[in-house]
Amino acid sequence: MFFHMVLERNLLLHPRHFGPHLREKLVMKLMKDVEGTCSGRHGFVVAITAVDGIGKGEIREGTGFVTFPVTYQCVVFRPFKGEVLEAVVTMVNKMGFFAEAGPVQIFVSSHLIPDDMEFQTGDMPNYTTSDGSVKIQSDSEVRLKIIGTRVDATEIFCIGTIKDDFLGVINDPDAAV
Amino acid sequence: MAMSMEPFNRLVRLVARAFYDDITMKGENQPKNGRSDNRGMAVVVLDALTRRQWVREEDLAKSLKLHSKQLRRTLRFFEEEKLVTRDHRKETAKGAKIFSAAVAAATADGKKNPREGEEKVKLHTHSYCCLDYAQIYDVVRYRIHKMKKKLKDELDSRNTIQEYICPACKRRYSALDVLQLISPTGEHFVCERCNNELIAESDKLASQEMGDGDENARRRHREYLKEMLQKIEIQLKPLIQQINRVKDLPVPEFGSLQAWEARANAAGLLNGDPGGNDPNRANQGQGYGGTPMPYLGETKVEVALSGAEVKGEEDNGADIGSPMKQLPPWMIQEGMNLTEEQRRGRGEVKSDTKIVSSSTSTYDIDEKKPNDVKEEDKSIQDEYIKAYYAAMVKRQEELKMHQKTQNELLGGDVSNVQETHPGRQVGMKAKREDDDVEWQEAAIPAVANGAPKVNDLNITASESENEDDDGVDWEEG
Numbered sequence: 001m002f003f004h005m006v007l008e009r010n011l012l013l014h015p016r017h018f019g020p021h022l023r024e025k026l027v028m029k030l031m032k033d034v035e036g037t038c039s040g041r042h043g044f045v046v047a048i049t050a051v052d053g054i055g056k057g058e059i060r061e062g063t064g065f066v067t068f069p070v071t072y073q074c075v076v077f078r079p080f081k082g083e084v085l086e087a088v089v090t091m092v093n094k095m096g097f098f099a100e101a102g103p104v105q106i107f108v109s110s111h112l113i114p115d116d117m118e119f120q121t122g123d124m125p126n127y128t129t130s131d132g133s134v135k136i137q138s139d140s141e142v143r144l145k146i147i148g149t150r151v152d153a154t155e156i157f158c159i160g161t162i163k164d165d166f167l168g169v170i171n172d173p174d175a176a177v
Numbered sequence: 178m179a180m181s182m183e184p185f186n187r188l189v190r191l192v193a194r195a196f197y198d199d200i201t202m203k204g205e206n207q208p209k210n211g212r213s214d215n216r217g218m219a220v221v222v223l224d225a226l227t228r229r230q231w232v233r234e235e236d237l238a239k240s241l242k243l244h245s246k247q248l249r250r251t252l253r254f255f256e257e258e259k260l261v262t263r264d265h266r267k268e269t270a271k272g273a274k275i276f277s278a279a280v281a282a283a284t285a286d287g288k289k290n291p292r293e294g295e296e297k298v299k300l301h302t303h304s305y306c307c308l309d310y311a312q313i314y315d316v317v318r319y320r321i322h323k324m325k326k327k328l329k330d331e332l333d334s335r336n337t338i339q340e341y342i343c344p345a346c347k348r349r350y351s352a353l354d355v356l357q358l359i360s361p362t363g364e365h366f367v368c369e370r371c372n373n374e375l376i377a378e379s380d381k382l383a384s385q386e387m388g389d390g391d392e393n394a395r396r397r398h399r400e401y402l403k404e405m406l407q408k409i410e411i412q413l414k415p416l417i418q419q420i421n422r423v424k425d426l427p428v429p430e431f432g433s434l435q436a437w438e439a440r441a442n443a444a445g446l447l448n449g450d451p452g453g454n455d456p457n458r459a460n461q462g463q464g465y466g467g468t469p470m471p472y473l474g475e476t477k478v479e480v481a482l483s484g485a486e487v488k489g490e491e492d493n494g495a496d497i498g499s500p501m502k503q504l505p506p507w508m509i510q511e512g513m514n515l516t517e518e519q520r521r522g523r524g525e526v527k528s529d530t531k532i533v534s535s536s537t538s539t540y541d542i543d544e545k546k547p548n549d550v551k552e553e554d555k556s557i558q559d560e561y562i563k564a565y566y567a568a569m570v571k572r573q574e575e576l577k578m579h580q581k582t583q584n585e586l587l588g589g590d591v592s593n594v595q596e597t598h599p600g601r602q603v604g605m606k607a608k609r610e611d612d613d614v615e616w617q618e619a620a621i622p623a624v625a626n627g628a629p630k631v632n633d634l635n636i637t638a639s640e641s642e643n644e645d646d647d648g649v650d651w652e653e654g
Contacts, residue, residue: 091363093359093363093364093365094364095341095355095365095366095377096339105356107352107355107356109339109352110377111339111377112339147337147338148338148352148353149353157353159339159352163333
């Protein structure tokens with residue numbers, strides 16, 4: 001799920017940036033530092049939408065670096081248990097498959113894949129139904145439901161299932177080519 | 178509101194017994210003792226609601242002999258369960274009266290209670306409640322679906338996080354750890370400690386590598402779940418059947434409290450119930466005198482249709498204003514006595530005329546003829562009567578002519594008269610059948626007299642005229 005929220009951060013800026021474009025430099029650094037990171041608390045920071053305020057800088061003794069407290073608005077993405085996501089399959093093996101929904105890695109184990117789909121080995125390992133109409137392989141897009149999340153300080157990992165109504169492949173990579 | 182309540186009421190009663198049988202409505206801080214055990218009250222309340230439409234909660238409490246607080250708690254619970262819609266409004270005693278009038282109208286309860294409440298000017302918040310049949314239907318289906326789904330999911334170990342185990346060191350991993358465990362080839366997962374390939378735990382079960390008590394517990398749990406699922410199937414079978422039965426029926430809808438009130442009052446006025454808005458009559462106190470059950474007006478009509486048609490006929494004139502339903506053509510059978518309203522929209526009225534002719538041919542007297550058919554017949558009869566008069570006058574003139582000629586011809590030839598007599602008899606008889614006039618007897622003696630005199634004929638003719646007039650008077654009166 002996506003949230004728009006206000007966060008704070010202390011930015012360390014090198015003295016060489018002190019000059020007429022200090023503010024721009026600060027914002028650039030903020031974007032570079034923050035966007036794409038993951039905090040266990042808020043989830044993945046997708047994009048900064050606005051910088052609300054930059055506080056007074058404080059010179060670090062000895063180094064010359066300055067710390068600026070910055071408050072900014074950003075869009076964060078945090079997966080939840082029970083949430084339904086669309087994801088791209090990245091790897092298929094006999095234990096199940098991995099998929100990515102943006103920055104989030106999701107693992108769907110083989111027993112959470114519908115029983116009528118079987119693992120096929122080969123250079124393009126995949127899960128296929130007996131009549132071959134549905135195939136899950138790398139780069140397939142699937143709709144899955146998250147049934148478990150593991151949130152570390154800097155990482156979020158999810159377990160999903162496609163063994164439920166309206167879940168499963170939503171496009172066929174072969175057909176798209 | 179042309180719909181049958183009974184299947185839905187049955188559904189509610191089944192739901193009450195299936196799901197709310199052992200719900201206790203208890204405040205958190207109430208002492209727990211035997212007296213406060215009010216299990217089953219929910220069922221009673223729901224049952225009572227199936228017999229009412231909108232009802233003021235105080236009145237319901239009184240008729241159920243419950244404390245109003247207790248009832249309110251129950252109703253709040255049902256509101257949360259989406260079975261009941263409630264409406265609260267501040268109203269004066271007058272506002273309460275309007276509702277009472279509506280209830281009285283819906284009940285069609287004629288008795289008046291003189292115990293008029295003292296005039297209150299203060300505003301009181303009154304709560305009303307009513308079953309929401311459409312929502313109940315959905316809620317119950319959803320509930321059953323959820324129950325089954327939960328058990329099935331657990332049975333299929335859906336939504337459970339897979340565990341992996343290292344066959345060598347017995348170390349267990351959950352599926353949440355697998356990101357770190359992928360082997361360099363990406364083929365499988367490896368144990369962090371001993372680099373052995375991990376097996377999924379369910380695979381272990383399949384390979385019969387069982388033994389510890391944990392496994393047994395798991396199997397027992399599965400069996401328990403299966404049993405539960407079967408029990409659901411069996412025990413909810415009547416409920417599910419009822420749901421299926423109700424599926425295609427139109428849902429009874431009372432609308433909001435205001436709408437219902439307005440409608441019920443209007444219906445009450447239609448019912449020829451002038452006291453509907455009478456302030457004396459209002460507030461007649463649901464709780465004070467008896468417990469009037471606001472049965473639907475429709476129910477009454479259905480009864481009248483199904484059974485006592487003949488009996489209903491007598492009342493027909495009385496409650497002509499009552500909301501009669503127009504019967505669909507397939508419901509109308511031959512021999513049914515239908516009112517004008519019921520028959521409206523039907524193309525043909527042949528069966529009714531048939532009734533008339535059959536009844537009259539058995540010398541039925543007009544008084545016993547069903548009221549409802551007279552509208553149709555009237556025009557026909559009038560026409561016949563006119564034609565009959567015309568024929569009568571003509572005949573009389575002819576006869577007089579005959580008489581004259583006969584008198585002139587020395588009047589002896591009786592046979593001539595006799596010849597004309599049967600001809601007249603036949604013509605009259607044919608008309609008479611449709612006139613429903615009882616003058617067969619009058620005519621027969623004329624025949625029996627044998628060779629009648631001309632005077633006789635005149636007499637019978639005048640008699641029949643008189644009787645005819647009677648008949649017409651009756652028809653119009």
